[in-house]
Amino acid sequence: MKRFIARTALLLLTLPAAVGTAQASLIVPTEGSVYLQPSSPTVGTGASFTVAVVLNATGVGNVPGAYDGQFVIDFDPIELRFDAFALAPGVSFFSGPATGSAGSRQTITIGFIDSTGANVIDGTGTGSIGRFSFTALATPGTIATIGIADADDLFGSFVSNAPTYQPFYPAFQGAQVGVIPVPAAGLLLASALGGLGLRRRRGATASA
Amino acid sequence: MAPVTRRSPTTLASIIALAVVAWVLGSLQPVRAAPAAPTAAECAQVLERWAVDPKAVVKSLVDQCKTMAAAGESFAPTPALPAVPPMDLAALDPCSTGSAANNVLCWGPWAGLSPAGGGAAPTVAASELRLPDERPELADQLTPGVDPVGPLVSCAPGTPCGFATVVAGPTSSDAPAATEFARIDLAADGKSFVIRRLDGSVIASVPAMGTVFLPRNDGYDGLRATGRTDDEQSRLIARVVRGDDGEIILAADIWGHGSRTGGPVNSGYFAWGVATSQAGLDALNAGNVSATFTGPMSVDNATTATMTLNFGSNPNWSGTWVNPAYAFSAGGTVTGADLISTPGQFSANVVAGESLVQGALVGEAGNRGVAHLIDVTLAGQGLVRDVGLLREVAPAGPQP
Numbered sequence: 274m275k276r277f278i279a280r281t282a283l284l285l286l287t288l289p290a291a292v293g294t295a296q297a298s299l300i301v302p303t304e305g306s307v308y309l310q311p312s313s314p315t316v317g318t319g320a321s322f323t324v325a326v327v328l329n330a331t332g333v334g335n336v337p338g339a340y341d342g343q344f345v346i347d348f349d350p351i352e353l354r355f356d357a358f359a360l361a362p363g364v365s366f367f368s369g370p371a372t373g374s375a376g377s378r379q380t381i382t383i384g385f386i387d388s389t390g391a392n393v394i395d396g397t398g399t400g401s402i403g404r405f406s407f408t409a410l411a412t413p414g415t416i417a418t419i420g421i422a423d424a425d426d427l428f429g430s431f432v433s434n435a436p437t438y439q440p441f442y443p444a445f446q447g448a449q450v451g452v453i454p455v456p457a458a459g460l461l462l463a464s465a466l467g468g469l470g471l472r473r474r475r476g477a478t479a480s481a
Numbered sequence: 482m483a484p485v486t487r488r489s490p491t492t493l494a495s496i497i498a499l500a501v502v503a504w505v506l507g508s509l510q511p512v513r514a515a516p517a518a519p520t521a522a523e524c525a526q527v528l529e530r531w532a533v534d535p536k537a538v539v540k541s542l543v544d545q546c547k548t549m550a551a552a553g554e555s556f557a558p559t560p561a562l563p564a565v566p567p568m569d570l571a572a573l574d575p576c577s578t579g580s581a582a583n584n585v586l587c588w589g590p591w592a593g594l595s596p597a598g599g600g601a602a603p604t605v606a607a608s609e610l611r612l613p614d615e616r617p618e619l620a621d622q623l624t625p626g627v628d629p630v631g632p633l634v635s636c637a638p639g640t641p642c643g644f645a646t647v648v649a650g651p652t653s654s655d656a657p658a659a660t661e662f663a664r665i666d667l668a669a670d671g672k673s674f675v676i677r678r679l680d681g682s683v684i685a686s687v688p689a690m691g692t693v694f695l696p697r698n699d700g701y702d703g704l705r706a707t708g709r710t711d712d713e714q715s716r717l718i719a720r721v722v723r724g725d726d727g728e729i730i731l732a733a734d735i736w737g738h739g740s741r742t743g744g745p746v747n748s749g750y751f752a753w754g755v756a757t758s759q760a761g762l763d764a765l766n767a768g769n770v771s772a773t774f775t776g777p778m779s780v781d782n783a784t785t786a787t788m789t790l791n792f793g794s795n796p797n798w799s800g801t802w803v804n805p806a807y808a809f810s811a812g813g814t815v816t817g818a819d820l821i822s823t824p825g826q827f828s829a830n831v832v833a834g835e836s837l838v839q840g841a842l843v844g845e846a847g848n849r850g851v852a853h854l855i856d857v858t859l860a861g862q863g864l865v866r867d868v869g870l871l872r873e874v875a876p877a878g879p880q881p
Contacts, residue, residue, distance in 0.1 A: 341695070341703075341705075341718075365696075367693050367695055367705060368693065384705075386695050386696075386703070425707070425716070427651055427714050427737075427739065427741055427746070428651045428714070428716050428737045428748065429651070429652075432718055432735070434697070434703065435699070436699070436777045436782050437720065437733065437734050437777050437778075437779050437782040438703070438718045438719065438720065438734040438735050439734075439735070439782060440652060440653055440718075440735060442652070
């Protein structure tokens with residue numbers, strides 16, 4: 274028991290900063306960023322969680338503004354199961370979600386547009402493109418990584434689309450999620466209940 | 482026998498002393514200045530006389546003159562030149578007068594000048610063509626009464642016509658000096674394009690790019706076209722206007738094509754349309770229509786351009802380009818569907834001799850536009866190169 278708690282605490286304390294396993298790109302990021310934001314840094318085996326795709330257009334020029342692009346994420350299908358992708362309000366698909374593979378990793382490619390004047394990017398310079406839903410399949414102690422990159426590694430696909438189309442080249446940052454066995458509080462509760470039950474049995478035996 | 486007279490030793494010594502003094506004094510005579518070297522004219526006479534009669538001149542003088550001749554002195558007399566009256570430049574060269582800007586013989590030639598119906602593509606960059614004296618061999622093509630066109634070949638009515646920037650690399654942007662202009666041909670379905678550069682080379686997209694049309698809320702549709710072969714990739718991201726049959730009739734913004742395996746990659750911006758038909762042009766001219774077009778440029782979409790085309794018996798145009806960092810105006814002539822600037826109509830902040838606006842009226846009534854390029858040098862700003870597609874605003878005159 275103590276070992277489980279200690280291992281979980283150690284995992285939480287040592288969870289490193291998320292670094293995506295992005296594909297190599299010929300474009301040097303110059304402005305803005307696209308990053309993955311998990312709903313929680315840890316998740317239990319078998320539990321579901323979400324990962325938001327966030328566009329930060331700071332430095333791009335149009336804030337608030339409308340943006341289009343196509344990105345690809347990759348993950349280990351042994352560790353995570355892709356369940357769905359939900360677009361943010363005002364955002365539409367122009368391609369995908371399309372599944373594929375890159376070596377042992379599964380990929381999902383999505384093209385999005387924000388051409389309805391909804392301005393995904395608000396006055397803060399950031400906006401959500403959408404949200405992935407995953408189920409954790411990995412064994413406890415696994416750190417599952419999710420990479421993200423521009424789907425066009427030659428020209429780059431991201432554009433500011435108003436008043437004209439103009440390309441921009443954001444930095445991409447993926448995420449990591451730590452898989453833990455069962456929540457620690459549940460273990461403690463289970464052990465406490467088990468102790469109470471044992472005490473009752475001993476008391477009943479003594480009185481008998 | 483006569484007695485011998487003997488001098489005393491003292492007297493003899495005096496005589497010797499006096500002789501010595503006399504000798505010394507004689508040796509101290511002032512040094513005579515060496516005779517001055519003869520002048521070139523004098524040597525000419527000396528040598529001439531010596532040639533006729535060697536004994537008629539002093540040998541030392543002859544030797545001096547010979548030494549001077551060997552050292553490179555010239556003794557040939559220079560004949561006096563007759564006075565040259567000042568040239569009447571105005572009679573010889575009309576471009577030397579203040580009216581040069583209005584003389585069709587004075588601001589060409591353009592490499593793009595070619596017989597109607599096309600010709601060989603120009604072979605030099607636009608910037609090299611704007612100084613008339615750099616391409617004198619093309620001057621024969623310039624005849625009175627023919628309005629020159631820009632460095633890119635003219636747009637025949639009813640035919641596709643587009644202007645593009647070309648830069649090295651995939652980002653579509655580079656410094657103005659590293660940006661060149663070219664013609665772009667776009668397939669009506671958006672699945673392919675061809676860039677025709679001023680040096681005659683061609684950049685052709687991969688065939689049959691995949692296309693998807695996207696909604697926009699500004700009167701355009703969006704087009705994303707991408708294609709990839711084993712080692713080449715092309716892409717187009719553009720605002721487009723489509724006709725009832727779905728064919729693209731106006732388009733602008735981003736193009737790119739290049740190698741995925743280390744070869745060249747080029748990209749840029751473009752403005753394209755189908756040049757207004759001859760019937761459409763005839764109707765505009767017959768109706769003396771004045772039409773205004775406006776829109777953002779593509780390379781720098783902070784620049785808003787507005788152009789007014791005045792049709793009739795003497796079609797002409799005027800325009801302004803306004804950017805947060807600069808502004809300028811221009812004007813020029815309309816020939817068929819072609820627009821070309823006149824140097825004398827640039828605003829004062831434009832270096833007229835180094836600047837150009839070229840474009841074409843594209844589309845038909847209801848979907849007309851102006852596709853054009855600007856290649857201007859602005860005082861205090863420097864070189865500006867851009868392309869833009871402008872859309873017609875509310876008509877100001879009777880419409881055909």
